[in-house]
Amino acid sequence: MAEHNFDVVILGGGSGGYAAALRSAQLGLSVALIERDKLGGTCLHRGCIPTKALLHSAEVADVTRDAAAFGIQATLQGIDMPAVNKYRDGIVDKLFKGLTGLVSSKAITVVSGEGRMTAQKSITVNGEVYTGKNLVLATGSFSRTLPGLEIGGRVITSEHALQLDFVPSKVIVLGGGVIGVEFASIWKSFGTDVTIIEGLPTLVPNEDASVSKAMERAFRKRGINFKTGVRFQGVQQSATGVVATLENGEQFDGELMLVAVGRGPNTAGFGYEENGVKMDRGYVLTNERLQTSVDGVYAAGDIVPGLQLAHRGFQQGIFIAEDIAGLRPAPIDELGIPKVTYSEPEIASVGLTEAKAAETYGQDNISVYEYNLGGNGKSQILGTAGFVKLIRRNNGPIIGIHMIGSRVGEQIGEAQLIVNWEAFPEEVASLVHAHPTMNEALGEAHLALAGKPLHAHA
Numbered sequence: 513m514a515e516h517n518f519d520v521v522i523l524g525g526g527s528g529g530y531a532a533a534l535r536s537a538q539l540g541l542s543v544a545l546i547e548r549d550k551l552g553g554t555c556l557h558r559g560c561i562p563t564k565a566l567l568h569s570a571e572v573a574d575v576t577r578d579a580a581a582f583g584i585q586a587t588l589q590g591i592d593m594p595a596v597n598k599y600r601d602g603i604v605d606k607l608f609k610g611l612t613g614l615v616s617s618k619a620i621t622v623v624s625g626e627g628r629m630t631a632q633k634s635i636t637v638n639g640e641v642y643t644g645k646n647l648v649l650a651t652g653s654f655s656r657t658l659p660g661l662e663i664g665g666r667v668i669t670s671e672h673a674l675q676l677d678f679v680p681s682k683v684i685v686l687g688g689g690v691i692g693v694e695f696a697s698i699w700k701s702f703g704t705d706v707t708i709i710e711g712l713p714t715l716v717p718n719e720d721a722s723v724s725k726a727m728e729r730a731f732r733k734r735g736i737n738f739k740t741g742v743r744f745q746g747v748q749q750s751a752t753g754v755v756a757t758l759e760n761g762e763q764f765d766g767e768l769m770l771v772a773v774g775r776g777p778n779t780a781g782f783g784y785e786e787n788g789v790k791m792d793r794g795y796v797l798t799n800e801r802l803q804t805s806v807d808g809v810y811a812a813g814d815i816v817p818g819l820q821l822a823h824r825g826f827q828q829g830i831f832i833a834e835d836i837a838g839l840r841p842a843p844i845d846e847l848g849i850p851k852v853t854y855s856e857p858e859i860a861s862v863g864l865t866e867a868k869a870a871e872t873y874g875q876d877n878i879s880v881y882e883y884n885l886g887g888n889g890k891s892q893i894l895g896t897a898g899f900v901k902l903i904r905r906n907n908g909p910i911i912g913i914h915m916i917g918s919r920v921g922e923q924i925g926e927a928q929l930i931v932n933w934e935a936f937p938e939e940v941a942s943l944v945h946a947h948p949t950m951n952e953a954l955g956e957a958h959l960a961l962a963g964k965p966l967h968a969h970a
């Protein structure tokens with residue numbers, strides 16, 4: 513059996529793994545990157561990118577359907593799903609080629625095949641042993657289901673949903689979190705009759721309560737049905753459809769049911785625990801430096817408890833490489849990680865929700881301001897509703913920003929700088945925001961919270 517030695521051996525070539533590989537190579541470390549499928553992982557092939565391409569096609573469908581409202585004569589004749597998929601796959605292929613080119617231009621040894629941890633510093637792939645002074649575990653996540661709910665036939669996950677070459681007439685979406693609302697939004701725009709079932713009291717339950725409420729209002733207006741606060745009991749499949757039953761006895765039928773109840777860590781059978789890596793319900797436990805319980809073994813991405821987001825994985829990968837290289841990077845502040853839900857409307861948030869801020873600092877010690885997009889010229893041009901909500905510590909910095917409306921995801925860059933740099937509203941208010949942009953709404957909200965509203969009543 514051949515032995516291969518590196519400074520860093522990385523298991524999994526998704527967002528966390530390939531970021532660790534690229535940064536390690538930049539820092540002059542020798543790197544092996546082991547991937548059993550395609551570099552880029554879930555985000556590039558089955559997650560972020562393909563879903564956002566579908567959402568863009570969905571937006572084009574909506575704009576065409578509503579064209580007359582803007583004085584344009586156009587008719588939406590239909591959705592050519594194979595052509596939509598071709599457009600989506602073209603984007604993924606182009607990015608995949610770019611990524612493989614980037615990785616192969618660096619001193620990174622890419623190993624194809626499924627790896628298994630066989631010693632504290634070794635991964636075995638196809639009978640070859642890859643030993644690292646350091647290991648990085650980054651094997652990602654899979655679509656979860658509920659106990660007793662079998663995936664198959666007309667009961668599908670997001671992976672299957674992305675493979676459909678037709679627009680379903682009627683769909684039940686089980687789960688009103690990020691992935692559930694994104695698919696609900698896409699299908700509704702394509703003409704599907706959609707019903708979301710969410711056991712918690714609101715849609716997007718991890719967001720600020722006012723954002724969840726606004727999302728429900730927007731979805732109701734779009735004709736997306738949803739049932740919240742009642743648990744799913746079971747589903748029956750027939751040759752033509754599915755019938756989902758809730759614990760209160762209510763039933764919903766559809767052509768398909770999408771199960772979008774979260775993602776679990778992909779760690780089973782890879783030898784982690786056998787080699788001393790401490791785990792909790794399948795997740796790999798790390799300290800704030802992303803080191804596991806085994807010296808020199810790190811973990812990144814969705815297998816580490818916390819937000820399952822690609823940009824968190826990228827940042828963790830970069831952090832680990834820098835830690836290995838002895839640069840002593842500052843630990844990543846999980847609260848400062850921006851989140852975007854890319855439906856129509858979009859949600860973008862960073863920092864504490866109002867409830868969390870009140871719990872942390874006391875309701876009397878925070879101030880909250882909501883700027884309605886009704887006062888923002890560009891939002892009116894686009895015909896979107898929504899708001900920018902700011903939370904500050906009294907006489908202190910902004911600690912939470914929550915936005916809802918078309919395209920607000922594009923505003924998250926400034927929002928995350930404000931929260932992470934602990935800016936005061938007075939400081940942001942002195943910066944000029946271009947007119948007419950949706951970004952101006954963020955400026956207006958800070959002007960108002962600084963006590964000098966311009967296009968706002970309070």
Ligand SMILES: Cc1cc2nc3c(=O)[nH]c(=O)nc-3n(C[C@H](O)[C@H](O)[C@H](O)COP(=O)(O)OP(=O)(O)OC[C@H]3O[C@@H](n4cnc5c(N)ncnc54)[C@H](O)[C@@H]3O)c2cc1C
Binds near residue numbers: 551625650822
């Ligand atoms: C539908 C959907 C939409 C999403 N949209 C967004 C979004 O818009 N924005 C966002 O930030 N996040 C989004 N995500 C989440 C994002 O995709 C993940 O957070 C991200 O991919 C996690 O990166 P990772 O490196 O931990 O794992 P992954 O990307 O899953 O990569 C893990 C890699 O490891 C490989 N692997 C696993 N086991 C082995 C083994 N034993 N040997 C060799 N290789 C192995 C896998 O093949 C895979 O390529 C979305 C996810 C889904 C499902």
